[in-house]
Amino acid sequence: MEEAVFNDYPPQLSPEQQDYLVTATKDWAIQNGLAVRPSPAILPANADPNRVLATNAPVTLFPSPFPRACFEEAQALQTVYNQLYAAITCNEEWLGSIIKDLIDVDDFVANLWKTHLAVKQEGYVQNLSLGLYRSDYMAHVTPNRAPSLKQVEFNTISSSFGGLSALVRSLHAELLATPLSYPPHPLLKSGTPPDNTTVETLSGGLAEAHKAYGPSKSLPDLPLCVLFIVQDGERNVFDQLALSKRLTGFHKIPVFRVKSNQILDQTSVPTANPARPLIYHPPHSPESAFEVTTVYLRAYYSPDEYTSSRDWEARRHLERSAAVKCPSVLNQLAGCKKIQQVLAEPAGPDHLTSFLNGVDPAIIARLRETFAPQYDLSAGGQGRDLALNPETAMKHVLKPQREGGGNNIYKAEIPDFLRAMPESDWKGWVLMELINPAANAENVALRNDGEVLRGNVISELGVYGTVLWENTGKIIHNDQGGWLLRTKGKEVNEGGVAAGFSSLDSVLLY
Amino acid sequence: MEEAVFNDYPPQLSPEQQDYLVTATKDWAIQNGLAVRPSPAILPANADPNRVLATNAPVTLFPSPFPRACFEEAQALQTVYNQLYAAITCNEEWLGSIIKDLIDVDDFVANLWKTHLAVKQEGYVQNLSLGLYRSDYMAHVTPNRAPSLKQVEFNTISSSFGGLSALVRSLHAELLATPLSYPPHPLLKSGTPPDNTTVETLSGGLAEAHKAYGPSKSLPDLPLCVLFIVQDGERNVFDQLALSKRLTGFHKIPVFRVKSNQILDQTSVPTANPARPLIYHPPHSPESAFEVTTVYLRAYYSPDEYTSSRDWEARRHLERSAAVKCPSVLNQLAGCKKIQQVLAEPAGPDHLTSFLNGVDPAIIARLRETFAPQYDLSAGGQGRDLALNPETAMKHVLKPQREGGGNNIYKAEIPDFLRAMPESDWKGWVLMELINPAANAENVALRNDGEVLRGNVISELGVYGTVLWENTGKIIHNDQGGWLLRTKGKEVNEGGVAAGFSSLDSVLLY
Structure with a gap:
């Protein structure tokens, strides 16, 4: 599973070359907003009481080679994936039939479902939904065949790093264009990373939802805005600000940021107005009020963010409002790993074809090709055998219903992990065959504490898309763009870039 | 000396308003490169061993009102000032006649002059000189008259903050354009800070010099580049990078940075080539070599940067090379306060008219109007009386031949300071009448450690210009643009922004 392209890539760096590249990279990062706030691990909070300091996002010093055919296939399929997840979200019955298996083993899924049911009972007042998605892939290497595109996961909430991804592409493109930045190497002369329009695509989706919301539902009319719901203490703020900068600067749409723990203080849904507009009351201008057309969640994707019933109340409050949610609770649930596993089932009903009604079967077949084999752990099923057998476990990863990494169980750890858990809980997990990335890929990472690490790496390609639809299934806007x-270092199994053990990178297509 | 425009400006901020503005400002600063590396005072070096952290440049939260007539007059006069300082630099005899008085009291001036003489003896090989200038002013308030423009100093070397000044203008313009950023106030509704083209102007000047240098003087030809000479440990690096980004991105000119203590290691002048090209040997690519068309000094402006004879050797090495210097030693010397004082002398020869041969006398009169009264301290002269009399000293500032603030003596401290010094050294100093800025100006500053300070302030307007000329006096390029x-807080007498006790600001014209 070696790929020849990596044999002498990236070129070795002399200490002076590395010093030059590191200085150029860390300065470029701050000059251009490719930045994060430092974590307590690299800077104690009391060293920066006013939280003014920033550092470079973790980045690779070189772009990574990536197979052009896989890159282009991922782009080609994104609008089909957008359509698929919109259709799944519209089919509450089908979605519910899968979710119901998770409810008694997964509190988080259960609470999301309950939130949906509560709003359903009251009646939804907004029939539009917005998705900003990122579909993650690896280039899967098999002997004597061209690499193929395999999906790692599909993110339906808070798809992050769109803002920074365009910047790291610009960083590498600029280094490639600067004489002597890199030691001579044929691959580094061969071209530049392709354009990266993530910021335009994602903010374009938010702008479409804003427009589709229509006029104010308040009496008298209120000015309209988009609301970013963010985590308290967010360190990846510059990634988010790249999107809001585009929304305000290009689309001329006011954007405000509300921390998830302040939603109930700073927003309201007037009881007297059956249209249930979501009103934002800026604490910095208490006499003003805005009506929120679109709620963009960069928070509330993970169970640990719901610290009390107040958080669930806030989530329900947003859900029942007239604002377009990005995503709705149902759309977030559609991102459960279980859904991806059911879609990938080779036997049984052809869900893909029913959801992608009208799509060319050849395209559906190509989309199906991106699925890695994945299994539930039901008694007597193939998944259970593969997971418990130490030999076959080595080729698999065990995933809960979460996004964002940090929760997966890998290889040899799978059998013991399962045996330590009541069998009744196993249905909360999905077993997926590991994708085989090129074994000899290397790169050099500049961490956000300035340490430089060289070694074997695994790369994951994310492709962004956005889709706006009506609950009837009618699609208003469907776009892809950006990557x-x-x-990450090969000894590291997880891909959470923000945690610092993984780097933002760009591609040189081959 | 109150100005009505400041009576209720800036508006008061509630804690929530201030919190909003501070968060928006510090995030904007990092997102857009309005940044500095933190000083040891706010972050001990061992907390950031790899020097990756950055913070916002110190900025005001509000733009400051500034009289439109003064602003426009400063812009209108800049190319005339450019011409004046080019002409002074071309007149070595006149310059030398003034410098000679300083030589025995000012080692720094003496060493610069010696450097010039040494290169003169060998023979200069470059007849082009480049100036990137900043002329600093205050709006001088006198009762019952419109404010007038008075020059504080004219900078002929390392004129800094050009890169960041355009950014702080954009910051304030964006805050003004964002609903609810500021509490309502008529002045904040009245407009936006004028365009700021400093980056284009200064990098345009460097590009002109690069072009005028002509083809490589090496055999065989070498690729050409611009060299930025910078201080080791420079914290204001993003200001400089704004200029090099424009040079590389727009003008397509390679730029390299060399620390002043590495000039002799990384550059050479081949002894066998009588044209004396300055060759840059990139340590990160030892087999490569570039020929330097233009040396831009962002170092070597202050005596404390010359720590040994090696620094003077490096300075002479640059000066004797064929690279266009920005500035040459003579041009740096033309920036001595003593020159400004001699130009301002109301009696005696009309230096302005002789240097500005061919310029409309009305323009020369307007330029003269920008001079504050200033005096030498010669025996029996008016300056000595004004400086030693405690009452008149209160209206004056005493300046040595330095740029960059931090060396001036103010008001009541002047008499004792002079008396503690041998009278023979007094000729190294210039006494200048203090300019009277509006007494009631206020603003709110966000320091680079995140502390917020509100209070009475004094503002200084800098206007940028660039000029390229031949030693014959022929001007090749003369441009102004940017501000x-x-x-600074009123209790602070000095204006060194980088030291953190002064803030970058922009103007609202009235």
Whole structure:
């Protein structure tokens, strides 16, 4: 599973070359907003009481080679994936039939479902939904065949690093264009990373939802805005600000940021107005009020963010409002790993074809090709055998219903992990065959504490898309554009870039 | 000396308003490169061993009102000032006659002059000189008259903050354009800070010099580049990078940075080539070599940067090379305060008219109007009386031959300071009448450690210009464009923004 392209890539760096590249990279990062706030691990909070300091996002010093055919296939399929997840979200019955298996083993899924049911009972007042998605892939290497595109996961909430991904592409493109930045190497002379329009695509989706919301539902009319719901203490703020900058600067749409723990203080849904507009009351201008057309969640994707019933109340409050949610609770649930596993089932009903009604079967077949084999752990099923057998476990990863990495169980750890858990909980997990990335890929990472690490790496390609639809299934806007490469040291199994053990990267297509 | 425009400006901020503005400002600063590396005072070096952290440049939260007539007059006069300082630099005899008085009291001036003489003896090989200038002013307030423009100093070396000044203008313009950023106030509704083209102007000047240098003087030809000479440990690096980004991105000119203590290691002048090209040997690519068309000094402006004879050797090495210097030693010397004082002398020869041969006398009169009264301290002269009399000293500032603030003596401290010095050294100093800025100006500053300070302030307007000329006096390129407002707390007498006790600001014209 070696790929020849990596044999002498990236070129070795002399200490002076490395010093030059590191200085150029860390300065470029701050000059251009390719930045994060430092974590307590690299800077104690009391060293920066006013939280003014920033550092470079973790990045690779070189772009990584990536197979052009896989890159182009991922782009070609994104609007079909957008359509698929919109259709799944519209089919509450089908979605519910899968979710119901998870409810008694997964509190988080259960609470999301309950939130949906509560709003359903009251009646939804907004029939539009917005998705900003990122579909993650690896280039899967098999002997004597061209690499193929395999999906790692599909993100339906808070798809992050769109803002920074375009910047890391610009960083590498600029280094490639600067004489002597890199030691001579044929691959580094061969071209430049392709354009990266993530910021335009994602903010374009938010702008479409804003427009589709229509006029104010308040009496008298209120000015309209988009609301970013963010985590308290967010360190990846510059990634988010790249999107809001485009929304305000290009689309001329006011954007405000509300921390998830302040939603109930700073927003309201007037009881007297059956249209249930979501009103934002800026604490910095208490006499003003805005009506929120679109709620963009960069928070509330993970169970640990719901620290009390107040958080669930806030989530329900947003859900029942007239604002377009990005995503709705149902759309977030559609991102459960279980859904991806059911879609990938080779036997049984052809879900893909029913959801992608009208799509060319050849395209559906190509989309199906991106699925890695994945299994539930039901008694007597193939998945259970593969997971418990130490030999076959080595080729698999065990995933809960979460996004964002940090929760997966890998290889040899799978059998013991399962046996330590009541069998009744196993249905909360999905077993997926590991994708085989090129074994000899290397790169050099500049961490956000300035340490430089060289070694074997695994890269994951994310492709961004956005879709706006009506609950009837009618699609209003469906667009793809932009990409992200995340590259991590091979000894590290997880891909959470923000945690610092993974780097933002870009691609050189071959 | 109150100005009505400041009576209720800036508006008061509630804690929530201030929190909003501070968060928006510090995030904007990092997103857009309005940044500095933190000083040891706010972050001990061992907390950031790899020097990756950055913070916002110190900025005001509000733009400051500034009289439109003064602003426009400063812009209108800049190319005349450019011409004046080019002409002074071309007149070595006149310059030398003034410098000779300083030589025995000012080692720094003496060493610069010696450097010039040494190169003169060998013979200069470059007849082009480049100036990137900043002329600093205050709006001088006198009762019952419109404010008038008075020059604080004219900078002929390392004129800094050009890169960041355009950014702080954009910051304030964006805050003004964002609903609810500021509490309502008529002045904040009245407009936006004028365009700021400092980056284009200064990098345009460097590009002109690069072009005028002509083809490589090496055999065989070498590729050409611009060299930035910078201080080791420079914290204001993003200001400089704004210029090099424009040079590489727009003008397509390679730029390299060399620390002043590495000039002799990384550059050479081949002894066998009588044209004396300056060759740059990139340590990160030892087999490569570039020929330097233009040396831009962002170092070597202050005596404390010359720590040994090696620094003077490096300075002479640059000066004797064929690279266009920005500035040459003579041009740096033309920036001595003593020159400004001699130009301002109301009696005696009309230096302005002789240097500005061919310029409309009305323009020369307007330029003269920008001079504050200033005096030498010669025996029996008016300056000595004004400086030693405690009452008149209160209206004056005493300046040595330095740029960059931090060396001036103010008001009541002047008499004792002079008396503690041998009278023979007094000729190294210039006494200048203090300019009267509006007494009631206020603003709110966000320091680079995140502390917020509100209070009475003094603002200084800097206007940028660039000029390229031949030693014969022929001017090749003369341009003005861009500006900077620096605003400092009134209790602080000095204007060194980088030291953190002064803020970058922009203007609202009235």
